[in-house]
Amino acid sequence: MAMKLTRAVAGAAVLSLCVLLAGCDGSVLLDTTPSNSSSGVEKAAANNIGLRGFELIDAIKAKLGDAVSCADIVVLAGRDAAAILSRGRITYALKTGRRDGVVSSAAAADATLPQSTFEVSQLKGNFAKKNFTTEELVVLSGAHAVGVSHLSSFKDRLNAATATPIDPSYAAALARDVEALKGQQNTTDPTERFNIRDMDAGFRNASGFDATGVNTTAVGVLDNSFYHATLQNMVLLKSDWVLRTDGEASGSLSDFRDDAAKWEAEFAAAMVKLSNLPAEGTRFEIRKSCRSTN
Ligand code: HEM
Structure with a gap:
C-alpha cells in the first residue's frame, strides 16, 4: 500500500x-x-x-x-x-x-x-495567465496535504532573517526534525512531509497543533487538512502561507477548512480544468x- x-x-x-x-x-x-x-x-x-x-x-x-x-x-x-x-x-x-x-x-x-518563495500577487498573476481564479489557486494548493518537499524549498521559513510568519513552536519542531532527517537521508537537502497531520504525536504536541476537525489517523490522505495547517501558520512553503495575506484567498481558506465536501467538489472541478x-x-x-x- x-x-x-x-x-x-x-x-x-x-x-x-x-x-x-x-x-x-x-x-x-x-x-x-x-x-x-x-x-x-x-x-x-x-x-x-x-x-x-x-x-x-x-x-x-x-x-x-x-x-x-x-x-x-x-x-x-x-x-x-x-x-x-x-x-x-x-x-x-x-x-x-x-x-x-x-x-x-x-x-x-x-x-x-x-515558485515557493512567491508573494500572493505573483501566485495569483501566474494562475490568472492560465485563466485560473484566486479561488482555484486556493483550491489546488490543498494538494499540499500530501507528499514531501525538499528543505531547499522551505529553508527561507526556518531562517529568522527571511521567514514569513510561521508558528514559533512549529518552526522549532521542524528545525529539529530537519536536522534528524539530514542524517537519516544522508543529504544536506532532505525531504520533509508537507502535512503536520502526518507527523507523529510528539511533533504535533510540541507544535501545539490544534487537530480539531482533522483526522490524524488518515496519514497520507488527500483531504482538507492543508487548510487547518495553513490557518495555524503550520505549513512548509511560503507560497502556501501567503494565501493568508490576500483578502479573497484567506476567505476561501476558512471556507475549505470548515467544509470538506465543498473543497473536494471544487478540487475535482479545478483538476478537470487543469x-x-x-x-x-x-x-x-x-x-x-x-x-x-x-
Ligand atoms: C500554487 C503554486 C504551487 C507552488 C509554488 C508549488 C510548489 C511546490 C514545491 C516547492 C514542492 C516541493 C518540491 C520539492 O522541494 O521537492 C511541491 C510539491 C508538490 N506539489 Fe506543489 N506547488 C504549487 C501548486 C501545486 C498544485 C496546483 C498541485 C496539484 C494540484 C501541487 C501538487 C504537489 C504535490 C502532490 C507535491 C508533492 C510531490 C512529492 O511528494 O513528490 N502543487 N509543490
Whole structure:
C-alpha cells in the first residue's frame, strides 16, 4: 500500500505544475529533445526539483502502447492519484485525445512556473495567465496535504532573517526534525512531509497543533487538512502561507477548512480544468516513448 500511495503522489505531482507551463502536452516527461540536451529540458528545471514517478509513467506507457499519448497518461495518472489518495472522495471524468509536444525547456519552466518563495500577487498573476481564479489557486494548493518537499524549498521559513510568519513552536519542531532527517537521508537537502497531520504525536504536541476537525489517523490522505495547517501558520512553503495575506484567498481558506465536501467538489472541478488546458505548441505527435520525441 505504501508503494502504491507513493506512486500516486508522484502521479499527482507530475501532473500538477507541468501543465501550467504549456498545457497538457507531456513535455515534462522528455529526457532530451532535438533542440535540448538533458540539462536543458523541463524536468531539469530548478522549479521541478520535486517531480518524481517517471518510471511509473514508463510502465503505464509500456502497457498501453503507441496509440495512447503521454499527455493523456499524465492527466489520467493525476486523476487516479486523486481518487486513491482521497480514498475515493475525489473523482472526476476526463476526455482523452491529447497529443504530445516536441518542445521541453528548463529555462521556460523556471521562467514560467510558480515558485515557493512567491508573494500572493505573483501566485495569483501566474494562475490568472492560465485563466485560473484566486479561488482555484486556493483550491489546488490543498494538494499540499500530501507528499514531501525538499528543505531547499522551505529553508527561507526556518531562517529568522527571511521567514514569513510561521508558528514559533512549529518552526522549532521542524528545525529539529530537519536536522534528524539530514542524517537519516544522508543529504544536506532532505525531504520533509508537507502535512503536520502526518507527523507523529510528539511533533504535533510540541507544535501545539490544534487537530480539531482533522483526522490524524488518515496519514497520507488527500483531504482538507492543508487548510487547518495553513490557518495555524503550520505549513512548509511560503507560497502556501501567503494565501493568508490576500483578502479573497484567506476567505476561501476558512471556507475549505470548515467544509470538506465543498473543497473536494471544487478540487475535482479545478483538476478537470487543469487537465484540459490546451497544449500550446505547433507540432504534435503520439510519442512511442514518453522520454523522447519520435
Ligand atoms: C500554487 C503554486 C504551487 C507552488 C509554488 C508549488 C510548489 C511546490 C514545491 C516547492 C514542492 C516541493 C518540491 C520539492 O522541494 O521537492 C511541491 C510539491 C508538490 N506539489 Fe506543489 N506547488 C504549487 C501548486 C501545486 C498544485 C496546483 C498541485 C496539484 C494540484 C501541487 C501538487 C504537489 C504535490 C502532490 C507535491 C508533492 C510531490 C512529492 O511528494 O513528490 N502543487 N509543490
